[in-house]
Amino acid sequence: MATPDQDIGKDAVLQKGWIEAYKWLTLRRFSQVAILAMFMSGPWFGVWVLKGNIASSELLNTVPMTDPLLFLQMLAAGFFGIATPALIGAAVIAVFFLIAGGRVYCSWVCPMNFVTDAAYWVRRRLSIKSNTHISRNIRYWILGMVLIVAALTGTLAYELVNPVSVLYRGLIFGMGAGWAVVLGIFLFDLFVLQRGWCGHVCPMGAAYALIGRGSLVRARADRREACDNCMECFAVCPEPHVISPALRGKGGTATVIYSGDCTNCGRCIDICPEDVFNFGLRFPAVRQPQEWITPAEGKAGT
Amino acid sequence: MTDAPSDRKSPKRPISRRRFLADTAKTACGVGLVGLVVAMHAEGAKSLPAAAIRPPGALPEKDFLASCVRCGLCVRDCPYEILKLAELGENVATGTPYFTARTGPCEMCEDIPCVPACPTGALDHALTDITKAKMGVAVLIDKETCIAFQGLRCEVCFNVCPVRGEAIKLEYRTNPRSGKHAFFEPVVYSDGCTGCGLCEKACILEEAAIKVLPTRLAKGELGEHYRLGWEQKQEKGESLVAPDPEHRYNLPEGVTYDHQGRGLMMEKGAAAPDTSPASNSALETLKRGIPEAK
Numbered sequence: 001m002a003t004p005d006q007d008i009g010k011d012a013v014l015q016k017g018w019i020e021a022y023k024w025l026t027l028r029r030f031s032q033v034a035i036l037a038m039f040m041s042g043p044w045f046g047v048w049v050l051k052g053n054i055a056s057s058e059l060l061n062t063v064p065m066t067d068p069l070l071f072l073q074m075l076a077a078g079f080f081g082i083a084t085p086a087l088i089g090a091a092v093i094a095v096f097f098l099i100a101g102g103r104v105y106c107s108w109v110c111p112m113n114f115v116t117d118a119a120y121w122v123r124r125r126l127s128i129k130s131n132t133h134i135s136r137n138i139r140y141w142i143l144g145m146v147l148i149v150a151a152l153t154g155t156l157a158y159e160l161v162n163p164v165s166v167l168y169r170g171l172i173f174g175m176g177a178g179w180a181v182v183l184g185i186f187l188f189d190l191f192v193l194q195r196g197w198c199g200h201v202c203p204m205g206a207a208y209a210l211i212g213r214g215s216l217v218r219a220r221a222d223r224r225e226a227c228d229n230c231m232e233c234f235a236v237c238p239e240p241h242v243i244s245p246a247l248r249g250k251g252g253t254a255t256v257i258y259s260g261d262c263t264n265c266g267r268c269i270d271i272c273p274e275d276v277f278n279f280g281l282r283f284p285a286v287r288q289p290q291e292w293i294t295p296a297e298g299k300a301g302t
Numbered sequence: 303m304t305d306a307p308s309d310r311k312s313p314k315r316p317i318s319r320r321r322f323l324a325d326t327a328k329t330a331c332g333v334g335l336v337g338l339v340v341a342m343h344a345e346g347a348k349s350l351p352a353a354a355i356r357p358p359g360a361l362p363e364k365d366f367l368a369s370c371v372r373c374g375l376c377v378r379d380c381p382y383e384i385l386k387l388a389e390l391g392e393n394v395a396t397g398t399p400y401f402t403a404r405t406g407p408c409e410m411c412e413d414i415p416c417v418p419a420c421p422t423g424a425l426d427h428a429l430t431d432i433t434k435a436k437m438g439v440a441v442l443i444d445k446e447t448c449i450a451f452q453g454l455r456c457e458v459c460f461n462v463c464p465v466r467g468e469a470i471k472l473e474y475r476t477n478p479r480s481g482k483h484a485f486f487e488p489v490v491y492s493d494g495c496t497g498c499g500l501c502e503k504a505c506i507l508e509e510a511a512i513k514v515l516p517t518r519l520a521k522g523e524l525g526e527h528y529r530l531g532w533e534q535k536q537e538k539g540e541s542l543v544a545p546d547p548e549h550r551y552n553l554p555e556g557v558t559y560d561h562q563g564r565g566l567m568m569e570k571g572a573a574a575p576d577t578s579p580a581s582n583s584a585l586e587t588l589k590r591g592i593p594e595a596k
Contacts, residue, residue: 042378043378051375051378052373052374052375052378052421053372053373053374055371055372055373055397056371056373056375056421056422057373057375058375058421064421066371066421066422067371070371074368074369074371074422077367077368077369078368079365079368079369079422081369081423082369082422082423083420083421083422083423083427085421085422086371086421086422086423089421135325135329138329138332138333141329141330141333142333142336144333145333145334145336145337145340146337146340148337149337149340149341149344150368152341153341153344153345153348154364154367154368155344155347155348155364155367155368155395156367156368156370156371156372157340157341157343157344158340159371159372159396159397160340160343160344160347160395160396160397161340161343161396165372165397166390166396166397169372169374169387169397170389170390172374173374173377173386173387173389174386174387174389175389175390176388176389176390176391176392177389177390177391178389178390178391180390181390
């Protein structure tokens, strides 16, 4: 039976305790804040850990990192003489997210995640409903549009308005009118479209989702037999469509969440009172069901 | 309520070709419109305001906007902290670095730390000699207020210039008001000017009379078909076409005109004999008529 909205998360706390029920969310928030802190420690305290911003940065003055979407935009804009640090930097980032999970960027790094998660939280608290429906695939269209516009104008056109870079750059270097854009996204997610920005629109997320299709670390529903259809994972998941194939698959189908849209945020792991989900690798794809006893079977056995 | 929400929302039935095409067209139009707005905004953002100067080594603006990822690493490595990333709402392309000469000019560090800091090469790593930088060109934009042109001594711009004596030279001109003093006029030579803006910063006027402008605004451009004969001659050592015939005024035989200041001259050997009562002055000879001189 599906859990009513106001009770979502309560079971998990009761069954597993608060720490287990909020483990990945806490780690994720820590990661987001820590990365921002590493950027800020330089200008604030003169301790340079990360320099630059998420468009391109330098770790400890040695390791370059460059955002893949910015890299692609440069190429689309017709700039082929890209210097070595950016080439290495784009490779470093691509390899890292190929291992950790493409949209790990979205849930563990991106500052906009705070904004859109907050919007979603308020939305649920106030039971705001809207019947706007847009395909989640529109982000791939927008990704294409971003590259086409770069090619047509010969500039990194999207970076003039990209809310993600506007926010992160703004936090570090000065926001200007950027707050208006951030507020706009918050309101869009709150009133117009549930999980609107990150889940439907953002082309940066789309670029990382493409990387994520092949990435190594994945959320898995290895104990799916234990699922009692409380539906809480679907309620908290920012990309609920990724869960079904792994959770609802029958018998020998894969228990791995393969969709690149999955952000590896781990909320499904936190929220599930039955501990259905876990992080693992993309293989072996199938785990034989006899490895555990579901709670129902356990009860039946006693 | 056992089905996943996604299953409930979109019952699994094949989408008709008609609906597929309609949906695709709708999405393409919507996204295309957004793209159009972004593109038009980007076109507008191409015009860099004249007062915003790019860091040293910046590629031409068109290439710069294609290659700068707005990371701010140049900003971080500038020891004088003059660089700034444009914030949203400024009329400089969002996130790109610039400085304003009047408030914070480039101090022309010898090692140019901002340039190697650039990860993409939007600041050209080939620039290793800061005196070769071309951030813009200083222009003495208002002679009416520059006090040097009032005959007052200033020369501040000349003195603060890091390539002193090459980018700005002082040229002297008689001050007709007093008749005995000189104007010390600062004149910019664009070959030597890096566009650092120290002169603009230092100008003592309320509003600087010397300003750094983007090269495209500061400079004219001579048509390619112009060949300056004297330059070619200097390069080659001789005239490339027929040698210049020596110019002769329509002067009587034995008299020449010297352009270096001596004026009319009697040619050697043609000088009047000492015995003649005529003057040795060429002008006298000319006045009297040549036959007499002979």
